[in-house]
Amino acid sequence: MFENRLVKVFRHLRKIARKQGVTCYRVYDNDLTEFPLCIDIYENSLYVAEYKKEHNLSEQEYEEWQDRAIEIMSKVLEIPVENIHLKERKRKENRQDQYEKISFEQQDFTVHEGSLKFKVNLSDYLDTGLFLDHRITRHMVREMSEGKHVLNLFCYTGSFSVYAAAGGAASVTSVDLSKTYLSWAEDNMKLNDLYEPSKHHYVHADVLQYLESLKLNTFDLVVVDPPTFSNSKRMKEFLDIQRDHVDILNNILLATKPGGTIIFSNNYRKFKLDYDAIKASSIKDITAQTIPFDFSGGKMIRHCFKLVK
Known part of the structure; x- marks a missing residue:
């Protein structure tokens, strides 16, 4: 049953991925209740x-x-068993979970998204370093960034920052609570020959406190993709995105120039924006319009908004 389902969806999605030049995409997400798995292809590896x-x-x-499921994935998706990384995934209530190492294999490697490159790690963290569901959103940010001063809040590994810099941003400021992920963001900039410390800045800070320090009318474009909840000891306050x-x-609007844009995303299933x-x-x-082909069908639980000052 699982093999038949995987053959069917992979045949369909691989065709679209090849047509669009996409090498990292989701191929299965809890399609069958007997196989509660989420399967992402990262070129020649599986998460x-x-x-x-x-x-x-x-x-x-x-x-x-479990062994049989891995055998089937390897066979159908044509990926060696040794390149399959299996994790147990609980619903994240806390961004701090994302920061904590769950392994120390340090199996970093580089994947491609269009003309850009990103470092991923499928073994050591709960997340991989590249959120596949924001593929379209990242392209939107690139198209909007030329000559702009861009702020990326809760920047994680800086994929939005890379796209903004590649789009010709005048400056990109990346802010996150994790030094590990800020360093990863710098690595991603270096991978793409976009590392210019005089233009692009990396700020280790609690975003909620950082916002209080910003000058008025500073940024043209802001990307903010916060966790649903966060109660990290390093944060001044407990965050509840709703x-x-x-x-x-x-x-953020205070720090945004008149006519400037904010791209706001979050993953809270029951989220309601107070317009x-x-x-x-x-x-x-x-x-x-920001849901990619491999997340269509109603299974993608996230929201994305475009605000103009």
């Missing part, structure tokens, strides 16, 4: 997340089920 779910198998039966999004966006309380001249829900 497989097993969603935490109750099962009635003994330990030996479970290991046999509760806090109005204050966050209004503070009336946000002091933007226009707000557009661009979720549908």
Whole structure:
């Protein structure tokens, strides 16, 4: 059953990926309840997340089920077993989970997205370093960045920053609470020959505190992709994106030049934007137009908005 499903979806998605020149994409996401897996192709490697779910198998039966699933993935997706990285994935309530190492294999390698390159790590962290669902959003940012002063908040490994710099941004400021990910963002800039410390800056800070320090009318384009919740000890305050999004966006708008744009995304399933309380001249829900082919069909749980000051 699993093999038949995987053959069918892979045949379809691989055709689209080749046509679009995409080498990293999602091929399966919990399609069958008996196989609660999320499978992402990163060129010649697989990142497989097993969603935490109750099962009635003994330990030996479970290991046999897992081994068989890996054999099928290797066969159908034409990827060697040794290049398959399997993780248990729980619903993240805290961005801090993303920062914590879960392995120390240090198997970094480079993948391509269009003309750009990114460092990924499928073994050591809960996330890989490149969120595949924002592929289209990143292209949008690149097209909007020429000559602009760009701010990337909760920047993670800086993929939006790379796209902004590649799009000819006058400057890119990347802000994150993790020194590990800021260093990774610098690595991604270097991979693409875009590392210019005089133009592009990396700020280690609690974003909520950083926003309070910004000067008025500083940035032309801001990208903000916060966690749903975060209670890191390094943060001054507990973050709840549903509760806090109005204050966050209004503070960002103060730092945005008149006519400037904010791209705001989050992954909270039940998120509702408070349009009336946000002091933007226009707000557009661009979720549908930013969902790539491999995340269509209603399984992608995230929201994306374009705000203009």
